[in-house]
Amino acid sequence: MEAASLELNLSHKQMISRAYHDSLFMARVSPMGMIFIPCYKGYSHKPEEYSSPEDIANGVKVLALSMAKLSLLN
Numbered sequence: 616m617e618a619a620s621l622e623l624n625l626s627h628k629q630m631i632s633r634a635y636h637d638s639l640f641m642a643r644v645s646p647m648g649m650i651f652i653p654c655y656k657g658y659s660h661k662p663e664e665y666s667s668p669e670d671i672a673n674g675v676k677v678l679a680l681s682m683a684k685l686s687l688l689n
Contacts, residue, residue, distance in 0.1 A: 616648050619680035625673055650674050650681075 620627035632638075632649055641647050652674040655665040666674075 616650055616677055616681045618684060619677045622680060623673070623676055625677065650677050 617627060617629070630651075632651070634649065638647050638649065652666050652670045655663060658664045
């Protein structure tokens with residue numbers, strides 16, 4: 616995901632997420648990571664949560680390129 620972000624010239628940062636419940640079980644079977652995109656005031660799981668179409672599209676691009684790169688490893 617970091618390589619994909621760099622290739623797409625998108626800013627990124629590695630961080631530890633408190634959303635561990637989303638990865639708890641999968642991390643037991645496979646390395647994993649999450650892609651977070653900017654949200655209005657950082658809100659998540661609230662009615663005010665909003666991400667721009669551009670930020671959503673960039674998240675999709677990072678996911679798609681990451682998957683494409685991973686597919687070449689096998």
